[in-house]
Amino acid sequence: MSVNRTGATRPTISTPSDVLDIAPVIPVVVIDDVAHAVPLAEALVQGGIPIIEITLRSSAALAAIERVASQVPGIVVGAGTVLGPAQVRQVVDAGAQFLVTPGSPPRLLESAIDSGLPLLPGASTLTEMLALAEAGLTVQKFFPAEASGGREYLSAVAGPCPQLRFCPTGGVSPRTAAGWLAMPNVGCVGGTWLTPQDAVVQQDWEQITGLARAAAAFRVGESVGVLAAQISISNPSTATSIPRRSR
Numbered sequence: 001m002s003v004n005r006t007g008a009t010r011p012t013i014s015t016p017s018d019v020l021d022i023a024p025v026i027p028v029v030v031i032d033d034v035a036h037a038v039p040l041a042e043a044l045v046q047g048g049i050p051i052i053e054i055t056l057r058s059s060a061a062l063a064a065i066e067r068v069a070s071q072v073p074g075i076v077v078g079a080g081t082v083l084g085p086a087q088v089r090q091v092v093d094a095g096a097q098f099l100v101t102p103g104s105p106p107r108l109l110e111s112a113i114d115s116g117l118p119l120l121p122g123a124s125t126l127t128e129m130l131a132l133a134e135a136g137l138t139v140q141k142f143f144p145a146e147a148s149g150g151r152e153y154l155s156a157v158a159g160p161c162p163q164l165r166f167c168p169t170g171g172v173s174p175r176t177a178a179g180w181l182a183m184p185n186v187g188c189v190g191g192t193w194l195t196p197q198d199a200v201v202q203q204d205w206e207q208i209t210g211l212a213r214a215a216a217a218f219r220v221g222e223s224v225g226v227l228a229a230q231i232s233i234s235n236p237s238t239a240t241s242i243p244r245r246s247r
């Protein structure tokens with residue numbers, strides 16, 4: 001458990017699997033106005049999604065990560081669209097708790113591993129997936145999921161590589177999420193649909209809470225106890241309990 005500037009406690013995570021197990025959906029978010037960061041994160045928590053991936057696609061992203069990390073108890077904040085070693089250093093300094101990359105070139109991978117943060121490295125081919133597995137990274141982001149072959153492709157991967165576990169992202173929608181989540185090698189999915197840009201601009205936080213609530217209701221695999229179990233992540237003696245699935 002860590003204590004932030006407001007004195008509130010926030011959850012911590014220690015492994016990539018922890019990241020996949022927090023919620024059925026990781027909201028992938030672009031924040032253009034740093035003032036939106038805290039209410040947006042709070043809206044997700046309110047809807048039952050205690051995780052957010054803030055992408056480095058805007059100039060406000062680093063400040064947004066910093067604000068959410070320091071001001072929103074109860075959410076795990078990660079950095080997405082991490083493309084190079086310099087960005088790894090920046091997001092670590094901002095307080096990101098996990099890293100997500102769209103692909104896994106060697107220098108990026110090395111610095112991301114060196115950061116010590118849980119990492120979801122991007123992969124879309126079997127060769128990339130196996131190279132990551134060789135480096136000990138068996139939990140991966142399958143990106144771009146639909147464009148790379150969709151569920152049919154990932155299902156074929158499960159045959160020779162049952163040890164690999166994925167967060168498919170890219171083209172996943174509320175309509176297709178349940179199908180992805182039923183797959184044995186899928187731990188959660190990522191998507192932008194929980195935080196539509198117009199809702200963010202209009203500061204329609206209720207809409208985002210509603211979308212989060214619907215996403216939190218998705219079931220993973222045969223697990224029916226979503227958010228039922230309170231399991232401590234990281235060091236059980238010090239970490240705050242956050243909701244996890246029973247899978």
Ligand SMILES: O=C(O)C(=O)C[C@H](O)[C@H](O)COP(=O)(O)O
Binds near residue numbers: 055102170190192
């Ligand atoms: O920025 C990154 O690092 C990415 O990997 C891209 C995002 O994951 C996709 O933009 C998801 O977008 P949707 O298909 O709208 O859900």
